[in-house]
Amino acid sequence: MVRKFFITLLLALLSLSCAEVPFTQRKALRLVSDQQLLSMSFQEYREVLKRSNLSKDPQKVESLRGVGQRISRAAEEFLRRAGLQHKIANYKWEFSLIEDPKVVNAWCMPGGKVAVYTGILRYTRDEKGLAVVLGHEIAHAILEHGNERMSQGLLIQMGGIALSAALANRPQETRNLFNQVYGVTASLGLVLPYSRIQEEEADRVGLILMAMGGYDPSSAIEFWERMKKEEGPKTPEFLSTHPLPETRMAYIRAYIPEAMKYFRPHVN
Ligand SMILES: [Zn+2]
Known part of the structure; x- marks a missing residue:
């Protein structure tokens, strides 16, 4: 009887702490409020910038900001069309280029705090390539994948305690978890990879954001x-934390026609 009660209680708690992923409507675990994640994000982002060497190449910095602005506007419009603009109402978009040719990586924290490492510019090559990376990372953010992974991390590593309790009692551990979730510590090999499902969602929506951005x-x-x-043996972070290129190229091809419906080429 008691056991049955606990099972019912657990099921009730789990259903309460689930939320729908925007656009794909998949149910995802949610133990953290977006507001809590946002304030943690703003703080951690400042920390990362403080200890990083920011690029002083005005052309590259400008190019990142330009592409970033187009993709972030597309993200806002994408959510507005779905009636979900409130999800990013408190976002403060920021795009930083970190000078580190050895790091082939990029990430977007909640609140629109983006970092791109100069190592990935070898592969992006031009603004279209940069749009692929930003579209993908910003899609992870607006689909709230970080919230889902942070919730999973709190459940698995800290027994499901609330973020505020985790921050108060185990601050360093909580910050480490946050940085692992958002890929900040990629160069140390401590990243919690996104799930296959999250990756495919981010690729699908990333293509739409690119298309809407022109x-x-x-x-x-x-x-x-x-x-x-x-x-190979020295696989870059951006590749090692993501699905195999063959797998992803197959489904990306399948999603391109959907994204093309949003395509508005820009003239300038
Ligand atoms: Zn990804």
Whole structure:
């Protein structure tokens, strides 16, 4: 009887702490409020910038900001069309280029805090390539994948305690978890990879964001072809934390026609 009660209670708690992923409507675990994650994100982002060497190349910095602005506007419009604009109402978009040719990586924290490492510019090559990476990372953010992974991390590593309790009682551990979730510690090999499902969702929505931002989504295939050549013992972070290029190129091809419906080429 008691056991049955606990099972019912557990099921009730789990259903309460689930939320729908925007666009794909998949149910995802949610133990953390977006507000809590946002304030943690703003703080951690400042920390990362403080200890990083920011690029002083004005052309590259400008190019990142330009592409970032187009993709973030597309993200806002994408959510507005779905009636979900409130999800990013408190976002403060920021795009930083970190000078580190050895790091082939990029990430977007909640709140629109983006970092791109100069190592990935070898593969993005131009603004279309940059749009592939930003589209993908911003899609992870607006689909709230970080919240889902942070919730899973709190459940598995800390027994399901609330984020505020975790921060108060185990601050360093909680910050480490946050940085693992968002890929900040990629170069140390401590990243919790996104799940296959999250990756496919981010690729699918990333293509739409690119298209809405004015970039031909089929450039994604060219970018992944270039990344594919790098597979091997020294696989770059951006590749090792993501599905195999063959697998992803197959489904990216299948999603391009959907994204093309949103394509608005830009003139300038
Ligand atoms: Zn990803």
